Amino acid sequence: MKKEIEPAIDLVKEAKIIIAKQEVIKEAWGLNYNKFSEHIDSDGWLDTAWLDDSEIHYDVKDGYDECGTESTFIRPKSLQGIETNNGWIKIEDQLPEESIEVLFFNEKWINEDYNPFGTRIGFYNNEDFITAYYWNYQDTYITISHNECDDDDGFSDEIKNSIEPTHWKYVNDKPPIY
Numbered sequence: 001m002k003k004e005i006e007p008a009i010d011l012v013k014e015a016k017i018i019i020a021k022q023e024v025i026k027e028a029w030g031l032n033y034n035k036f037s038e039h040i041d042s043d044g045w046l047d048t049a050w051l052d053d054s055e056i057h058y059d060v061k062d063g064y065d066e067c068g069t070e071s072t073f074i075r076p077k078s079l080q081g082i083e084t085n086n087g088w089i090k091i092e093d094q095l096p097e098e099s100i101e102v103l104f105f106n107e108k109w110i111n112e113d114y115n116p117f118g119t120r121i122g123f124y125n126n127e128d129f130i131t132a133y134y135w136n137y138q139d140t141y142i143t144i145s146h147n148e149c150d151d152d153d154g155f156s157d158e159i160k161n162s163i164e165p166t167h168w169k170y171v172n173d174k175p176p177i178y
Contacts, residue, residue: 013092017090018042021042021082024079025044025082028075028078029044029076030076041073043075044075044079044082045075046073046074046075047065047073048073048074058074059076059077059079059080060074086169087170088167090166090167091164095124096123096124096168096170098123098125099124100124100170101171102122102123102124102169102171103119103120103121103169103170103171104119104129104131104165105119105166105168106164106166107166114134115134120133121171126147128146129145130143130144131143131144131163131165132144133159144159146163146164149163
């Protein structure tokens with residue numbers, strides 16, 4: 001029974017990703033979206049053949065339209081990286097390799113004073129996420145995980161309920177050149 005349900009679950013996940021991506025594209029195109037929506041592809045590109053004097057800041061790429069004709073395409077600059085979600089992978093789609101240092105993200109971690117991007121360095125190990133958490137009460141970083149926090153009354157429920165990241169990406173493995 002479970003194997004019969006898995007393809008349906010995968011389809012639902014894929015549909016959610018497509019809808020979320022489409023919402024970002026719609027927001028990036030703003031008022032121009034309704035005008036061009038039928039001609040904007042799944043990565044936000046519009047063939048310039050459909051363009052008039054609309055004022056938008058855009059990226060340009062050359063390619064081929066659906067008929068194979070050479071063409072030029074544009075899209076708002078804010079959509080740069082949408083094909084790969086800027087390198088971020090959803091935890092629900094794929095877990096990072098165990099014990100490999102990665103950058104994690106959770107919107108709940110955003111704090112304009114000490115974590116404006118909502119990121120933490122850490123790794124995944126033994127079905128737990130271990131991250132470096134900035135503890136502003138002590139002005140220091142501590143490691144935080146379910147294993148360390150769940151049974152410790154010193155950690156608030158807010159911290160315990162926001163240990164798990166929603167996204168991750170590899171830390172650049174190439175050292176600086178200079």
